[in-house]
Amino acid sequence: MIARSGPIIRMTTSKLSLSSKAKLSDGNLVPRLGLGVYEMSDHEASRAVTWALEAGYRHFDCAEWYYNEQSVGSAIARFLASPNCRIQRSDIFYCTKLQSNNGYDAAKRSIAQSLKKCGLGYIDLYLIHSPYGGKKKRLESWRAIEEAKDQGIIKSCWGPLVRAERFDHPVIVELAKKHSVTPAQVLIRFSLQRGYITIPKSVSKQRIIENADVFGFELDEQDMQQLLTLDEYLVTDWDPIGDPSA
Known part of the structure; x- marks a missing residue:
């Protein structure tokens, strides 16, 4: 998929499960639930990825900025090579990200280094991690990424937005009690x-398993509306809409 704005996914099934996938605009499929490895040491990332694979995860979200691409890729490769493994590389969705927008040549080097570090043969999804760097360098980075996609090194690419979390809000806590699950679930x-x-x-085996155990309950329309009213525009990092370097 190559897109900078607008809808990027559409549902492929109405019934959610750990194997549910979304279809990107280029036709590639991405597992709806994945494991993030931000701020994990090599040891933590290796263990977490192994536990996640054992629990049924097939989507792994890495980044040049996380400095653990090699340990994540190695853990995936070891699992795939294990005697009892019944899946193959094509069943895995590996995502990584460009650390910064420093122009065309820098982006090409980053892509090559990320590919070498993960050792998985190709990257399923390659993201521009942040919007900063100015329009000229962002476009140069994007050109390098498009070329890598054309070469088959990258299957899909995109520029992501932001993240946030609120586990302690009374509404979320109450809904967790209602469904006998955790706020995170x-x-x-x-x-x-x-x-x-x-x-x-x-990095906890129990929580990795728990985070995947979200298919035995369903939030009803009232639950969903309650959660939708909690939007506080809680931007915890960059906001690409307000990028001062645009």
């Missing part, structure tokens, strides 16, 4: 029902 389920691709991060 409520938010993951809400995100999935909204049609989003959802990437929770954890």
